Amino acid sequence: MTEVFETIASLRLRLETAGSVAFVPTMGALHDGHLALVRRAAELADTVVVSIFVNPLQFGEAEDLDRYPRELDADLELLPDDVLVFAPPVDELYPDGESGTRVTAGAVGSTFEGTSRPGHFDGMLTVVAKLLHIVRPEVVVFGQKDAQQVFLVRRMVRDLNVPVVVDVVETVRDADGLALSSRNRFLGTQERVAALALSRALAAAEASAGSRKDALLASHTLLNDESGVEVDYVELVDPETFLPVGDRYSGPVTAIVAARVGTTRLIDNRRFQLG
Amino acid sequence: MTEVFETIASLRLRLETAGSVAFVPTMGALHDGHLALVRRAAELADTVVVSIFVNPLQFGEAEDLDRYPRELDADLELLPDDVLVFAPPVDELYPDGESGTRVTAGAVGSTFEGTSRPGHFDGMLTVVAKLLHIVRPEVVVFGQKDAQQVFLVRRMVRDLNVPVVVDVVETVRDADGLALSSRNRFLGTQERVAALALSRALAAAEASAGSRKDALLASHTLLNDESGVEVDYVELVDPETFLPVGDRYSGPVTAIVAARVGTTRLIDNRRFQLG
Numbered sequence: 001m002t003e004v005f006e007t008i009a010s011l012r013l014r015l016e017t018a019g020s021v022a023f024v025p026t027m028g029a030l031h032d033g034h035l036a037l038v039r040r041a042a043e044l045a046d047t048v049v050v051s052i053f054v055n056p057l058q059f060g061e062a063e064d065l066d067r068y069p070r071e072l073d074a075d076l077e078l079l080p081d082d083v084l085v086f087a088p089p090v091d092e093l094y095p096d097g098e099s100g101t102r103v104t105a106g107a108v109g110s111t112f113e114g115t116s117r118p119g120h121f122d123g124m125l126t127v128v129a130k131l132l133h134i135v136r137p138e139v140v141v142f143g144q145k146d147a148q149q150v151f152l153v154r155r156m157v158r159d160l161n162v163p164v165v166v167d168v169v170e171t172v173r174d175a176d177g178l179a180l181s182s183r184n185r186f187l188g189t190q191e192r193v194a195a196l197a198l199s200r201a202l203a204a205a206e207a208s209a210g211s212r213k214d215a216l217l218a219s220h221t222l223l224n225d226e227s228g229v230e231v232d233y234v235e236l237v238d239p240e241t242f243l244p245v246g247d248r249y250s251g252p253v254t255a256i257v258a259a260r261v262g263t264t265r266l267i268d269n270r271r272f273q274l275g
Numbered sequence: 276m277t278e279v280f281e282t283i284a285s286l287r288l289r290l291e292t293a294g295s296v297a298f299v300p301t302m303g304a305l306h307d308g309h310l311a312l313v314r315r316a317a318e319l320a321d322t323v324v325v326s327i328f329v330n331p332l333q334f335g336e337a338e339d340l341d342r343y344p345r346e347l348d349a350d351l352e353l354l355p356d357d358v359l360v361f362a363p364p365v366d367e368l369y370p371d372g373e374s375g376t377r378v379t380a381g382a383v384g385s386t387f388e389g390t391s392r393p394g395h396f397d398g399m400l401t402v403v404a405k406l407l408h409i410v411r412p413e414v415v416v417f418g419q420k421d422a423q424q425v426f427l428v429r430r431m432v433r434d435l436n437v438p439v440v441v442d443v444v445e446t447v448r449d450a451d452g453l454a455l456s457s458r459n460r461f462l463g464t465q466e467r468v469a470a471l472a473l474s475r476a477l478a479a480a481e482a483s484a485g486s487r488k489d490a491l492l493a494s495h496t497l498l499n500d501e502s503g504v505e506v507d508y509v510e511l512v513d514p515e516t517f518l519p520v521g522d523r524y525s526g527p528v529t530a531i532v533a534a535r536v537g538t539t540r541l542i543d544n545r546r547f548q549l550g
Contacts (some may be wrong), residue, residue: 011421099381101400101434106375126435133436159376160401161283161408260515
């Protein structure tokens with residue numbers, strides 16, 4: 001039977017006898033991508049803590065906070081029995097409301113996902129900092145699916161000297177290439193097919209990876225051919241800076257894409273060598 | 276012989292065998308006020324760590340970063356031999372420059388000291404968060420002299436669930452009432468006399484503590500009578516919120532004052548019951 005903790009105090013008490021801890025922060029609505037993070041965490045420490053918390057601070061006014069799936073019982077069935085689950089109510093993490101101290105992401109936090117979702121990364125970093133202070137793990141495990149999140153968490157850990165190792169697990173995909181996401185359940189049958197354009201556009205970029213221009217042209221061509229997909233951005237960024245690479249750049253890149261399929265906003269990314 | 280550590284790695288290694296730690300963050304230029312914090316810290320843990328770091332992030336463009344006194348040898352002579360001193364160069368704490376992740380203070384960070392010193396509290400909280408992550412003390416000791424700093428550090432610790440106890444030591448004063456400050460050394464003989472107006476204005480507020488208006492009138496009258504003192508603000512704030520109290524408020528207050536004496540900006544505060 002999975003142990004579930006709703007208060008910081010009860011979790012802390014339990015962790016006193018838990019040995020080393022690997023931590024997987026989630027917003028619940030778990031899928032095989034999350035379970036890959038949990039398996040990785042289990043390799044890294046004595047005890048795995050999974051947090052399940054839909055963080056209001058990282059949702060904008062017009063976003064899908066209310067719509068975001070919450071299904072704790074189903075989540076618990078998916079998790080191994082020996083995982084410790086931290087599933088606090090909102091006022092356990094924000095007893096003084098949402099004003100006050102924040103962790104802010106700096107310039108990269110206002111690009112790409114941050115352009116479409118103002119304040120998203122500040123809210124994300126703030127709750128990750130809180131959870132790291134509460135759980136105090138040796139290692140925290142994130143999925144590469146959220147590439148900009150991974151970049152900003154790594155940078156927070158370095159910039160603020162947070163005593164934790166960040167471990168990143170490759171994106172888990174369905175057999176046809178669609179990156180797993182809690183939001184995929186919102187896709188209708190046609191939309192589910194159209195959504196494949198994201199991963200195919202990234203594959204097309206890699207196949208045309210002579211230069212940034214070639215790669216982006218290949219992606220855009222594929223995405224524009226897919227009706228029902230409204231592109232937000234496609235770009236090639238330097239993995240070290242998350243800044244777009246120049247036209248003459250050659251070296252490692254992360255190709256990132258965001259698009260709306262029906263009412264559902266999806267993201268994906270793929271890493272390869274350019275030039 | 277006091278042990279001095281210039282790198283995070285060397286300090287961390289030493290702390291592995293240090294037992295419990297009480298931490299006193301300072302910008303150096305130590306005086307008896309700092310030494311009171313160190314004595315308090317020694318009561319609270321096995322090992323005392325004092326950081327000496329003039330944090331560029333909390334100084335504005337037009338401020339006295341270059342002028343701020345740096346005198347490590349003199350500081351070391353003042354400290355007990357068994358204190359561990361962390362005195363990193365700037366690039367040990369900011370290897371990637373000063374952009375990137377910040378801890379931000381929220382609304383109270385833009386009032387009073389934050390009005391006169393935009394970004395000051397964000398810079399202060401950022402370095403305090405970094406130092407807490409590096410030193411990982413059981414308790415961190417601050418002086419009440421910097422009342423708004425104390426308020427915001429306490430709130431950061433609560434808002435971000437930082438695992439540390441914040442301990443606050445009363446302001447140490449010269450015999451005539453002047454609050455000790457590293458900046459007092461900039462005062463000329465006449466200015467040193469004029470600077471007494473700050474602590475006297477706060478005492479006058481307490482002596483007229485029937486209402487906010489009476490208390491502030493008493494303070495302003497005293498400060499205005501002192502030529503050479505340019506008042507920045509005088510206010511009575513609620514210790515729980517650091518917001519100005521209303522005219523009909525009765526209860527605990529912190530009276531705060533900031534003024535320029537010659538070219539030197541000084542602050543002071545005093546706590547008492549209003550009404």
